[in-house]
Amino acid sequence: MHPSYHSPQLRSQTQEETDAAWAKIAEWQDRISSARGTDRLELVREMLDNFKLVYIYQGDPRTDQRYYTSEYCTQALKLHGIVRGVTGFMVLNVADDEELEETCIELSECTWMPQVWAGGEFVGDWRHVTDMHNDGPMVAMLEDCGLSSKLKGCYYDGKTPLVRY
Numbered sequence: 425m426h427p428s429y430h431s432p433q434l435r436s437q438t439q440e441e442t443d444a445a446w447a448k449i450a451e452w453q454d455r456i457s458s459a460r461g462t463d464r465l466e467l468v469r470e471m472l473d474n475f476k477l478v479y480i481y482q483g484d485p486r487t488d489q490r491y492y493t494s495e496y497c498t499q500a501l502k503l504h505g506i507v508r509g510v511t512g513f514m515v516l517n518v519a520d521d522e523e524l525e526e527t528c529i530e531l532s533e534c535t536w537m538p539q540v541w542a543g544g545e546f547v548g549d550w551r552h553v554t555d556m557h558n559d560g561p562m563v564a565m566l567e568d569c570g571l572s573s574k575l576k577g578c579y580y581d582g583k584t585p586l587v588r589y
Contacts (some may be wrong), residue, residue, distance in 0.1 A: 534549050
């Protein structure tokens with residue numbers, strides 16, 4: 425679990441809310457991992473609509489850096505205070521499950537991982553999300569999907585990118 429200082433949203437939640445958010449993540453991961461075929465496609469669609477923000481990742485963003493580009497997207501989300509345990513945020517692990525990864529690629533029509541979805545809509549891959557962070561519109565995107573950014577009100581107007589690639 426992330427320390428609460430990473431996220432004002434975690435600090436504002438009760439421990440029960442955070443535990444419920446973790447349980448919901450685990451429940452969805454298990455449901456999707458155990459489903460097969462067309463059932464899985466529908467479950468992924470339902471999950472995307474059920475969470476405010478979904479981060480589709482190959483592994484665990486905290487410990488599994490299979491590709492160096494994945495770190496950029498993870499850093500951008502963390503800088504905005506978006507970490508696991510925040511109510512409405514889901515990390516879907518597609519590592520070692522090619523069928524699930526292909527399902528996500530089919531839905532997004534994007535072959536790059538990780539992917540970010542907000543409010544059931546595809547936002548982009550790692551490069552697009554990093555650019556959104558560096559240029560400033562990520563704060564508005566998070567607000568639009570019902571989450572708040574800890575950079576709101578103190579954003580740097582895109583003058584100094586915080587995540588470089």
